[in-house]
Amino acid sequence: MSQEDLGKAINYSGSQVSAVENGQRPPTREYLTAVDGALGTGCVFERLLNGLVNFDHAPVWFRDWLIIEREATLIRWFEPLVVPGLLQTEAYAHAIIAGAGLMDQAEIDQRVSTRMERQGLLERCDPPTLIALVDEGVLRRSVGSPSIMADQCEHLVDRVTNSNVHVHVHVVPASAGPYAGLAGPFILAKGREFETAHLDTPWQAQILHRREDVDTLIKRWEAIRGEALPTRQSLDLIKEVAKSWQT
Incomplete structure (x- = not known):
């Protein structure tokens, strides 16, 4: 799936998807929830976010x-x-x-x-x-x-x-x-x-x-x-x- 295709599936622009994937913009919880829904990943991206938030500060x-x-x-x-x-x-x-x-x-x-x-x-x-x-x-x-x-x-x-x-x-x-x-x-x-x-x-x-x-x-x-x-x-x-x- 191209960045443009993914963007259409989650109601984001292809440039926004690119910015997240290239590390130029941190993904929001709403973004990752939408990705999980579009790809049927069983909340894997949302779980990753929950695990990474403030992990380095602990x-x-x-x-x-x-x-x-x-x-x-x-x-x-x-x-x-x-x-x-x-x-x-x-x-x-x-x-x-x-x-x-x-x-x-x-x-x-x-x-x-x-x-x-x-x-x-x-x-x-x-x-x-x-x-x-x-x-x-x-x-x-x-x-x-x-x-x-x-x-x-x-x-x-x-x-x-x-x-x-x-x-x-x-x-x-x-x-x-x-x-x-x-x-x-x-x-x-x-x-x-x-x-x-x-x-x-x-x-x-x-x-x-x-x-x-x-x-x-x-x-x-x-x-x-x-x-x-x-x-x-x-x-x-x-x-x-x-x-x-x-x-």
Whole structure:
């Protein structure tokens, strides 16, 4: 297919197609979505864009996980302390990153931007299924301001109710008492040909590939999920907490 033919198929001029292919103009998401549609590529160009955005700006130790996250079809994420990064609002993410007091403003802005760009994988035409388990304390811990917390809670509800069943959030209530999740956060990512895990530490992330290590975390995940509320009850609790932040 010539550049002119492709341009006609996606409603762009042949010169615009040429500029993108020669590296003179960066492709927009709309452009790549149109190309995927015209060529029947199954969203491959959109996935490439999601993987490349801000990749060079991410810490070296985190880049391997960005690749895994991009290729996953199922992400299971447990967080006892903060809202999972893929579900954070920009204001909440900024408050979390800035609140540590360990970065200058330029690095804070860059980290927030990278986090927001990562969330694009939930918007692509073939998003992974994301199942998030969060401790009730996450919803009640003040991050930034009451309005930021109210918006964050409402965002969680919106993501679940408007995700076409690709996003699920379950809350472990305070009434659960001691449970398997108190050992710390972790993420399980499963793709067509892999299943791996991510552990976060104050120093850097640790990625686990060994089958026995991943299986151990899967068992822990199932134990935590057994303590979590069903979807409807979780959403009701999140809405209740959102109202408490508004008063």
